[in-house]
Amino acid sequence: ETGVTQTPRHLVMGMTNKKSLKCEQHLGHNAMYWYKQSAKKPLELMFVYSLEERVENNSVPSRFSPECPNSSHLFLHLHTLQPEDSALYLCASSQDRFGNQPQHFGDGTRLSIL
Amino acid sequence: AQSVTQLGSHVSVSEGALVLLRCNYSSSVPPYLFWYVQYPNQGLQLLLKYTTGATLVKGINGFEAEFKKSETSFHLTKPSAHMSDAAEYFCAVSDHPGGSYIPTFGRGTSLIVHP
Numbered sequence: 001e002t003g004v005t006q007t008p009r010h011l012v013m014g015m016t017n018k019k020s021l022k023c024e025q026h027l028g029h030n031a032m033y034w035y036k037q038s039a040k041k042p043l044e045l046m047f048v049y050s051l052e053e054r055v056e057n058n059s060v061p062s063r064f065s066p067e068c069p070n071s072s073h074l075f076l077h078l079h080t081l082q083p084e085d086s087a088l089y090l091c092a093s094s095q096d097r098f099g100n101q102p103q104h105f106g107d108g109t110r111l112s113i114l
Numbered sequence: 115a116q117s118v119t120q121l122g123s124h125v126s127v128s129e130g131a132l133v134l135l136r137c138n139y140s141s142s143v144p145p146y147l148f149w150y151v152q153y154p155n156q157g158l159q160l161l162l163k164y165t166t167g168a169t170l171v172k173g174i175n176g177f178e179a180e181f182k183k184s185e186t187s188f189h190l191t192k193p194s195a196h197m198s199d200a201a202e203y204f205c206a207v208s209d210h211p212g213g214s215y216i217p218t219f220g221r222g223t224s225l226i227v228h229p
Contacts, residue, residue, distance in 0.1 A: 090158070092157075105158040
């Protein structure tokens with residue numbers, strides 16, 4: 001078990017579909033993150049949750065909607081996506097959000113928008 | 115705001131040769147520094163970190179890095195490359211309290227190991 005589990009691993013969807021990405025961490029961490037990783041671009045931070053409260057939202061389009069029902073689970077709800085949203089979406093967790101603790105990453109969801 | 119520069123998007127070495135991956139950062143306060151590795155179809159894994167104390171940090175898989183404050187650098191090295199070291203490597207920096215607590219990642223360096 002990796003500690004941070006993401007499902008599904010691969011997702012293909014049309015631009016009008018609605019889907020959700022799921023992330024679960026078994027490490028007892030208090031902070032969780034969503035990142036977008038596109039080819040030839042730096043890792044883009046999307047959202048940060050600390051103790052289930054959103055503490056960072058990096059100007060992400062509203063077609064991405066995060067949800068953190070408890071400290072172990074994080075969702076990313078997707079609707080009306082665009083082709084440029086095709087990417088690897090990584091979830092991470094850390095003990096807290098104070099920067100001196102490393103992040104633990106899941107293996108990502110590879111998203112393809114048709 | 116902090117920034118992270120990884121020189122060279124690709125580094126190519128022969129098996130058994132020294133690996134040197136460069137990372138420079140800009141930060142107004144002493145930072146926390148991390149190196150992560152990403153293998154194909156996987157997430158990022160922590161290789162090593164510097165928070166305080168000894169400036170030479172040893173990590174997993176024989177890698178080490180040295181924090182040089184005067185050069186604002188945190189270069190990653192390994193004495194002898196293995197084929198299994200071929201992967202993408204990311205340097206990340208986060209400031210002490212008072213600065214941004216969210217790590218900033220470099221663009222990554224792809225390590226290619228030739229037989």
